Every structure is written in C-alpha cells, then in structure tokens.
Amino acid sequence: MNTQEEAVVHVYRDDIRSRMGMWLFLFSELLLFGGLFFIYSVYRFMHQQDFSIASKEMNIFLGTLNTVILLTSSLTMALSIVAMQKGKKGLSIFYQVVTILFGLTFIVNKIIEWSHEFNAGNFPGSEVLSSRPPGQILYFGLYFSMVGLHGLHVLVGMSVIGFMTVFTIRNKITQDNYVKLEAAGLYWHLVDIIWIFLYPLFYLIT
Amino acid sequence: MEKIKLQDKHTHGYGIYVLVWLALVALTGLTAAVAGINFGKLSIVVALLIAVVKSYLVLTEFMHLKSEERTFKAFIFVALFFILISLTLLFSDYSFYVR
Numbered sequence: 001m002n003t004q005e006e007a008v009v010h011v012y013r014d015d016i017r018s019r020m021g022m023w024l025f026l027f028s029e030l031l032l033f034g035g036l037f038f039i040y041s042v043y044r045f046m047h048q049q050d051f052s053i054a055s056k057e058m059n060i061f062l063g064t065l066n067t068v069i070l071l072t073s074s075l076t077m078a079l080s081i082v083a084m085q086k087g088k089k090g091l092s093i094f095y096q097v098v099t100i101l102f103g104l105t106f107i108v109n110k111i112i113e114w115s116h117e118f119n120a121g122n123f124p125g126s127e128v129l130s131s132r133p134p135g136q137i138l139y140f141g142l143y144f145s146m147v148g149l150h151g152l153h154v155l156v157g158m159s160v161i162g163f164m165t166v167f168t169i170r171n172k173i174t175q176d177n178y179v180k181l182e183a184a185g186l187y188w189h190l191v192d193i194i195w196i197f198l199y200p201l202f203y204l205i206t
Numbered sequence: 207m208e209k210i211k212l213q214d215k216h217t218h219g220y221g222i223y224v225l226v227w228l229a230l231v232a233l234t235g236l237t238a239a240v241a242g243i244n245f246g247k248l249s250i251v252v253a254l255l256i257a258v259v260k261s262y263l264v265l266t267e268f269m270h271l272k273s274e275e276r277t278f279k280a281f282i283f284v285a286l287f288f289i290l291i292s293l294t295l296l297f298s299d300y301s302f303y304v305r
C-alpha cells in the first residue's frame with residue numbers, strides 16, 4: 001500500500017515457532033502446577049476423611065459459577081481471535097474486553113469466598129485452623145496456595161489480554177498478524193484447564 | 207505476499223466454539239450432579255475423567271491443537287507421558303506407606 005506496509009513485509013516472522021515458544025512456556029507452568037497436584041494427591045491419599053470434611057465448607061455454588069465464568073471467558077477469548085481472523089477489529093476488541101471482565105468477575109467471586117474463609121478463621125496460621133486435625137490444616141493450606149496461585153495467573157492473564165487490546169487498538173495486532181493475540185489466548189486457556197482440575201478436587205469431594 | 211501464507215491455518219467460524227462451550231458447560235453440570243451421588247472410591251475417578259474430557263476439548267478446539275503441526279502434539283504427548291510416569295512412581299511408593 002505505502003512504504004510503511006512494505007517495510008513490515010520484510011520483517012522476519014515465523015508464527016508457528018512463536019506459538020511453539022508459547023507452548024514451551026506453558027509446559028513450565030504445567031511443571032509448576034503439576035508439582036502442587038502431586039503434593040495434593042499424596043496428602044489427600046493419606047488424609048481422605050479430613051479432606052472430605054474440610055471440603056464441605058466450600059461454597060459449591062460459587063465454585064461452579066466460577067467454573068462456568070472461566071469457561072465462558074475461554075469462549076470469548078477464542079471468538080476474539082476468530083473476529084481478528086475475519087478482520088473485524090471492533091468485534092475482536094469487544095470480545096477481549098468481555099474476557100477481561102469475566103476474569104474480573106472470577107476474582108470478585110474468589111474474594112467473596114476467601115473473605116468468608118478468613119472470617120471463619122480457616123486461614124493458615126490461625127488459631128481456629130491450628131486446632132483442627134492435620135489433614136484439614138493441609139487441605140486449607142493446599143486450597144489457599146493452589147487456588148491462590150491460580151488466581152494470580154488469572155490476574156496476569158487479564159493484564160496480558162489488556163496489553164493485547166491496546167496492541168489491537170494501535171494496529172500492532174491485525175488481520176494478518178495476530179500471533180500475539182493467539183499466544184495470550186493459549187495462556188488464558190491453560191489457566192482455564194488448571195481450574196477445570198482444581199474445581200472437582202477442592203469443591204466436590206464426596 | 208508471503209505474509210498471507212504464514213497464517214492461513216485454523217480459520218473456523220464462530221459456531222464450533224459455541225458448540226464446544228456448550229459441551230464444556232454441560233460437562234461442568236454433570237461433574238456437579240455426579241458429585242452428589244456416592245460412587246465410593248470411583249467418585250474421584252469419574253470427576254477426573256470428566257475433567258480430562260473437558261481439557262481435551264479445550265486443548266484441541268480452543269487452543270487449536272487440532273490444526274497445529276505434529277510437533278506440537280508430540281510435545282504434549284511427551285509432557286503428559288512424563289507426568290503419568292511421575293504419578294505412577296509416586297503412588298507405587300505411597301500406596302505402601304503406613305496410613
């Protein structure tokens with residue numbers, strides 16, 4: 001079209017390797033959470049009764065709602081990429097913003113749940129929790145560290161998508177160059193997958 | 207011109223994603239409903255099986271693994287394989303641990 005457009009064409013680009021790089025990063029995340037899931041599985045195996053009792057204090061409604069919220073945010077994330085592929089910049093921005101808002105709703109629900117736990121005295125180091133059986137202390141310790149780490153990932157994901165929205169507005173992400181948006185999407189979906197496992201493991205112990 | 211060749215893969219419509227999302231929400235409902243029934247030791251197996259199916263849907267559809275190069279699939283296979291090995295070794299030890 002003009003000189004600027006020409007210059008862009010000659011910049012070296014390899015979208016497949018870019019996505020591969022993102023996947024490699026996601027594997028390091030898998031190691032991080034994998035280790036925590038291993039710890040969880042061993043302690044649950046050793047304290048089955050206590051884990052079951054402690055999990056009864058979870059708010060299943062909010063947990064299920066948050067699962068649906070995160071799944072829906074994954075949908076809007078995927079749709080923002082489709083919109084970009086079709087060259088609909090405005091629609092893509094809309095879906096990105098909706099994804100961030102879903103993430104925010106997830107965090108708000110988490111805060112409601114956690115403040116409930118804190119008011120009940122179920123936080124690591126509290127006197128109420130310390131007086132309970134070891135298995136229940138472990139349950140809440142794992143609950144706060146694993147769900148907390150996941151929540152941190154949701155916050156990071158939200159800010160990454162926020163950057164992508166700015167890139168989209170500034171035309172750094174376009175119909176023929178949206179690999180950044182795809183990478184952000186991969187991260188967001190991984191965070192979703194981790195929650196898919198956290199949900200039954202912490203909320204639904206029979 | 208070369209730009210267009212770089213990424214012409216995986217352009218689907220919106221429809222498939224909405225379908226996948228519906229399946230994911232339905233499976234979440236199933237997980238919650240099934241948790242009410244006591245299958246004993248099998249409860250955790252059922253819950254994890256549903257989680258695996260959900261993850262598979264997210265990986266293949268949302269994360270576009272379906273249309274990605276074979277290398278990506280090999281990566282994931284290797285990663286999951288080693289997680290499985292670690293888990294097997296872990297429990298081959300802890301299954302004999304005093305309660």
